[in-house]
Amino acid sequence: MTMVRTRFAPSPTGYLHLGGARTALFSWAFARRHKGTFILRVEDTDLERSTPENTQVILDAMAWLGLDYDEGPFYQMQRMDRYREVLKQLIEEGKAYYCYASKEELEAMREEQIARGEKPRYDRRWRDSRATPPAGVSPVVRFKNPLDGAVVIDDLVKGRIVVNNCELDDLIIARSDGTPTYNFCVVVDDWDMQITHVIRGDDHINNTPRQINILKALGAPLPQYAHLSMILGADGEKLSKRHASVSVLDYEKAGFLPEAMLNYLARLGWARGDEELFTMAQFVEWFDLAGVSKSAARFDAEKLAWVSAHHLKQADASRLAELSRPFMLRDGCDCSHGPDFAQVVELLRERVKTVEELADAAVYFYRPLDPETQVLEQHVTTDILPVMAELSDRFETIEWTREAIHEVMKSTVAAHGLKFPKVAMPLRVLVTGEPQTPAVDAVLALIGKQEVVARLRHQLAKLASGFIPE
Numbered sequence: 001m002t003m004v005r006t007r008f009a010p011s012p013t014g015y016l017h018l019g020g021a022r023t024a025l026f027s028w029a030f031a032r033r034h035k036g037t038f039i040l041r042v043e044d045t046d047l048e049r050s051t052p053e054n055t056q057v058i059l060d061a062m063a064w065l066g067l068d069y070d071e072g073p074f075y076q077m078q079r080m081d082r083y084r085e086v087l088k089q090l091i092e093e094g095k096a097y098y099c100y101a102s103k104e105e106l107e108a109m110r111e112e113q114i115a116r117g118e119k120p121r122y123d124r125r126w127r128d129s130r131a132t133p134p135a136g137v138s139p140v141v142r143f144k145n146p147l148d149g150a151v152v153i154d155d156l157v158k159g160r161i162v163v164n165n166c167e168l169d170d171l172i173i174a175r176s177d178g179t180p181t182y183n184f185c186v187v188v189d190d191w192d193m194q195i196t197h198v199i200r201g202d203d204h205i206n207n208t209p210r211q212i213n214i215l216k217a218l219g220a221p222l223p224q225y226a227h228l229s230m231i232l233g234a235d236g237e238k239l240s241k242r243h244a245s246v247s248v249l250d251y252e253k254a255g256f257l258p259e260a261m262l263n264y265l266a267r268l269g270w271a272r273g274d275e276e277l278f279t280m281a282q283f284v285e286w287f288d289l290a291g292v293s294k295s296a297a298r299f300d301a302e303k304l305a306w307v308s309a310h311h312l313k314q315a316d317a318s319r320l321a322e323l324s325r326p327f328m329l330r331d332g333c334d335c336s337h338g339p340d341f342a343q344v345v346e347l348l349r350e351r352v353k354t355v356e357e358l359a360d361a362a363v364y365f366y367r368p369l370d371p372e373t374q375v376l377e378q379h380v381t382t383d384i385l386p387v388m389a390e391l392s393d394r395f396e397t398i399e400w401t402r403e404a405i406h407e408v409m410k411s412t413v414a415a416h417g418l419k420f421p422k423v424a425m426p427l428r429v430l431v432t433g434e435p436q437t438p439a440v441d442a443v444l445a446l447i448g449k450q451e452v453v454a455r456l457r458h459q460l461a462k463l464a465s466g467f468i469p470e
Contacts, residue, residue: 004036005196012042013049015247016061018239019201019231022265026228027199028067029287039193040072045185061248065258076185083180086188087141087173095217096173098139099126121169141174143214151209156226156289163209171210187211191220202227226289229296231268239299255327255356260311264304269297277310309353317342320355327359333366339446347438347446365447368455369433379435380426385463387416387423388430392456395449402445409441430459
């Protein structure tokens with residue numbers, strides 16, 4: 001059996017978006033599933049828009065997602081000599097030709113065809129011409145596409161696609177300045193790199209029959225093709241910045257875990273039964289192009305958040321702590337002072353969907369927060385202030401464990417004939433500044449005795465000297 005060789009071939013004309021990341025993931029997983037080779041190729045021939053910065057963003061996104069490649073990155077701009085060598089071969093073999101038609105001629109030709117109700121296309125006027133080339137004109141090179149027959153593509157996702165050669169024109173494979181065009185470079189690359197499976201977006205379907213004909217003209221083996229349907233927004237429209245068509249690295253900045261993004265991307269247009277949550281090892285084991293949907297997938301931000309929450313619960317706490325530190329510093333918190341951050345993560349991870357949310361939820365462990373007036377009015381009434389003062393005194397005398405804190409709170413509640421929430425809620429608000437936290441005894445245990453007592457007394461002093469809600 002032929003060794004599987006796949007490739008991901010982005011153009012560095014912008015960031016790596018969700019569609020590109022999913023293409024990379026499926027190509028990577030197919031290679032890994034079949035113990036093959038995954039190649040990264042940078043198609044940087046668009047000199048006006050391709051930049052080193054964009055290339056680096058793509059490489060960084062691949063690294064963040066963990067989509068490791070076995071060969072590459074290869075850069076098309078570094079392979080120009082090879083493309084010109086193959087161009088020369090095609091011209092010498094009579095499979096490509098120089099075309100001297102001017103822009104004005106081509107435009108006139110197009111207008112005449114439209115006027116006759118025909119599909120506009122190049123009329124092949126220089127295909128077998130013996131005319132003397134016009135002076136001072138730099139020709140393009142066109143491929144001699146077959147005039148009859150059909151290209152049959154047994155697409156591994158879409159099924160059989162048949163394109164009659166009479167529908168295809170003689171496409172330009174080198175510009176007038178001698179630089180080869182996209183479709184030609186791709187063919188030479190796939191041939192030289194021995195690509196066995198081309199997995200890419202279905203926006204390339206129109207290119208595929210043209211590329212197949214060039215491969216046949218070169219006597220090169222044909223890869224198998226799998227064209228992935230596009231990703232739409234939840235409203236069924238083409239994905240845009242309004243939905244989520246942002247750089248993959250923006251999701252890193254927003255605090256998503258790479259394994260969560262990969263899990264979510266895998267389910268955008270691929271399924272294995274009812275499996276929703278899985279590791280990349282499982283995905284590689286299960287992945288098959290037969291499971292890829294022919295219809296477009298829809299991006300769902302809520303589903304992504306749900307998947308993200310699951311992976312946060314599974315992740316190593318110390319790793320989450322490290323990932324959260326930059327967010328904590330942004331919030332003015334130095335995690336090196338205060339409770340062990342990994343323990344804080346363990347306490348909070350069930351309540352959040354991203355690392356950023358985790359960091360935001362952890363702020364009160366490392367610096368005091370003043371409760372909002374509305375929260376104070378709702379939970380801290382005049383009659384409960386003496387109870388809070390009593391708790392601050394009793395807290396100073398106990399061993400600082402969650403169990404001991406709970407017992408003090410429980411006995412205080414009983415002594416005053418109150419219900420537990422009547423004490424727990426104002427205590428939570430005064431110490432953390434928040435009305436919602438995990439179990440208050442667990443939170444206090446982590447914040448620490450000295451800090452809890454100091455915060456309680458500070459807030460009680462503020463209330464005594466100023467506003468005391470009724």
